[in-house]
Amino acid sequence: MESEKRPEDVVTVDVQVAKDLLQKGQLYLDVRTVEEYNKGHVENALNVPYMFLTPEGRVKNPDFLAQVTSILKKEDHVVVACNSGGRGHRACIDLRNAGYEHVKNMGGGYSAWVDSGFAGDKPAEELKIACKFRG
Structure with missing residues (x-):
């Protein structure tokens, strides 16, 4: 096609x-x-697993597109991320093929987000302010 x-x-x-x-x-x-999401995530993140861990290894979530469609509109602008970038990239391809034109993959995924000093759950600026108050 x-x-x-x-x-x-x-x-x-x-x-x-x-x-x-x-x-x-x-x-x-x-x-x-x-399980990965529950260990830490970006504030206000929407979680729809692209793959599941099974005894046989990772398998693609057969309901991924249906689950995304239930929470996102095709005209939404979306940053997609996984842990290191691979699943996010594949998810973006599937989303683009399903009509989502405004999706971007976050290179390096959540690991890169954390490595960059951006906290999960709260923006780094809020954490810096919180640290100042703790003295």
Whole structure:
């Protein structure tokens, strides 16, 4: 099919650009497993696992697109991320093929977010202020 999106059709942004997009109101779709998400995530993140861990290994969530469609509109602007970038990239391809034109993959995923000093659950600025008050 000529209209199928290819991996090179996915826009990947670094964590600083992703953070700026989120501050401008874009949505954050975390495609990690529920277990990964529960260990820490970006504030206001929406969680729809792209894959599940099974005894046989990782398997793609057969309901991924249906679950995303239930919480996101095709015209929404969305930053997609997993733990290191791979699942997020594949999720972006599937989303683009399903008609989501405004999706971007966050390069490096949540690991890069944490490594950049951006906290999960709260913006870094709020944490800095909280630390000042603790003295």
